[in-house]
Amino acid sequence: MTDTPNNLDTLRQRIDEIDNDILRLISARAECAKQVAEVKTKSDKGAVFYRPEREAQVLRRIMELNQGPLNSEEMARLFREIMSACLALEQPTKVAYLGPEGTFTQQAALKHFGQSAVSMPMAAIDEVFREVEAGAVNYGVVPVENSTEGVVSHTLDSFMDSSIRICGEVVLRIHHHLLVADTTLRDKVSRVYSHPQSLAQCRKWLDAHYPRAERVPVSSNAEAAKMIKGEWHSAAIAGDMAAKLYGLEKVAEKIEDRPDNSTRFLIIGSQHVPMSGEDKTSIVVAMRNQPGALHDLLEPFHRHSIDLTRLETRPSRTGVWNYVFFIDFKGHVDEPRVAAVLEEVRLRASELKVLGSYPVGVL
Numbered sequence: 001m002t003d004t005p006n007n008l009d010t011l012r013q014r015i016d017e018i019d020n021d022i023l024r025l026i027s028a029r030a031e032c033a034k035q036v037a038e039v040k041t042k043s044d045k046g047a048v049f050y051r052p053e054r055e056a057q058v059l060r061r062i063m064e065l066n067q068g069p070l071n072s073e074e075m076a077r078l079f080r081e082i083m084s085a086c087l088a089l090e091q092p093t094k095v096a097y098l099g100p101e102g103t104f105t106q107q108a109a110l111k112h113f114g115q116s117a118v119s120m121p122m123a124a125i126d127e128v129f130r131e132v133e134a135g136a137v138n139y140g141v142v143p144v145e146n147s148t149e150g151v152v153s154h155t156l157d158s159f160m161d162s163s164i165r166i167c168g169e170v171v172l173r174i175h176h177h178l179l180v181a182d183t184t185l186r187d188k189v190s191r192v193y194s195h196p197q198s199l200a201q202c203r204k205w206l207d208a209h210y211p212r213a214e215r216v217p218v219s220s221n222a223e224a225a226k227m228i229k230g231e232w233h234s235a236a237i238a239g240d241m242a243a244k245l246y247g248l249e250k251v252a253e254k255i256e257d258r259p260d261n262s263t264r265f266l267i268i269g270s271q272h273v274p275m276s277g278e279d280k281t282s283i284v285v286a287m288r289n290q291p292g293a294l295h296d297l298l299e300p301f302h303r304h305s306i307d308l309t310r311l312e313t314r315p316s317r318t319g320v321w322n323y324v325f326f327i328d329f330k331g332h333v334d335e336p337r338v339a340a341v342l343e344e345v346r347l348r349a350s351e352l353k354v355l356g357s358y359p360v361g362v363l
């Protein structure tokens with residue numbers, strides 16, 4: 001087919017017709033969502049509009065059905081936005097995240113909830129927890145582990161003194177860039193600002209390219225991006241969102257030492273999430289410090305063939321118990337075999353708290 005004006009006109013006409021259909025269908029879907037909201041409002045249990053398990057099922061189904069030419073992730077992203085707009089029609093969703101604006105946590109919040117959610121930056125992880133607990137926002141998004149640097153201990157510690165539940169997870173590929181402002185003297189960079197984890201994730205690259213530059217840890221990479229605006233000799237390490245937000249240029253792209261660098265974020269809220277068909281559960285367990293304690297704790301999981309996906313040890317802050325274990329595993333608390341394992345663990349542990357069962361991240 002040649003790109004003659006006639007062919008182009010015909011194709012564009014066809015695209016217009018398809019767009020008419022898409023428009024009609026999206027509107028019909030939105031109408032349906034409004035009716036869903038009415039049903040939920042009438043339920044006597046108190047209306048819960050956001051349903052993580054249903055959203056995961058919708059996205060997984062679309063990915064399974066998709067036959068191209070768009071790839072399944074791209075298609076799911078489009079449906080992510082349609083659902084985000086439908087949910088906003090039911091109820092505007094307020095989401096607190098670890099700010100400031102432009103952080104990877106904001107990017108994770110938008111990836112998970114879509115652009116129609118109202119995202120609100122908080123200065124610290126415990127503030128995100130407090131806002132959710134106080135009901136000032138519907139949900140919160142906090143980082144929990146990075147594939148290069150490990151656990152975000154602040155987040156784990158915040159769960160210890162809170163009744164907050166985990167209702168979802170989202171994994172983000174993290175790409176770091178070396179950023180400068182238009183006033184920066186590029187060949188005289190003597191200082192690099194970033195979050196300590198980001199500095200650590202780019203350690204080898206910095207050693208090779210800026211061995212003499214001072215590495216200055218700050219509270220977030222968005223904060224680093226903001227700071228260099230007035231400093232001629234400084235650069236920042238941050239991601240795309242921060243670069244765009246503060247109008248910075250990339251001197252070098254994707255400078256993270258490991259190409260598979262990714263961060264896992266948790267969605268926190270107060271609801272129990274039903275089974276989605278592919279779920280994870282997070283628990284925190286306190287054990288008395290005695291020989292074999294960890295073996296006793298893990299043995300029931302092994303016996304019931306439950307896959308552990310993460311095990312983290314934190315010192316207990318109460319002083320009574322020496323250690324607490326944060327454990328993630330595949331499965332949902334409403335599954336009988338998971339309930340059986342948790343019952344056994346409860347008998348062996350001095351304390352057990354289920355932080356939540358939630359769908360395995362789809363996007």
Ligand SMILES: O=C(O)C(=O)C[C@]1(C(=O)O)C=C[C@@H](O)C=C1
Binds near residue numbers: 036050051052082084
């Ligand atoms: O199925 C529901 O409960 C809906 O509210 C509909 C819908 C959707 O657009 O598909 C919207 C929001 C929910 O989080 C889940 C799904």
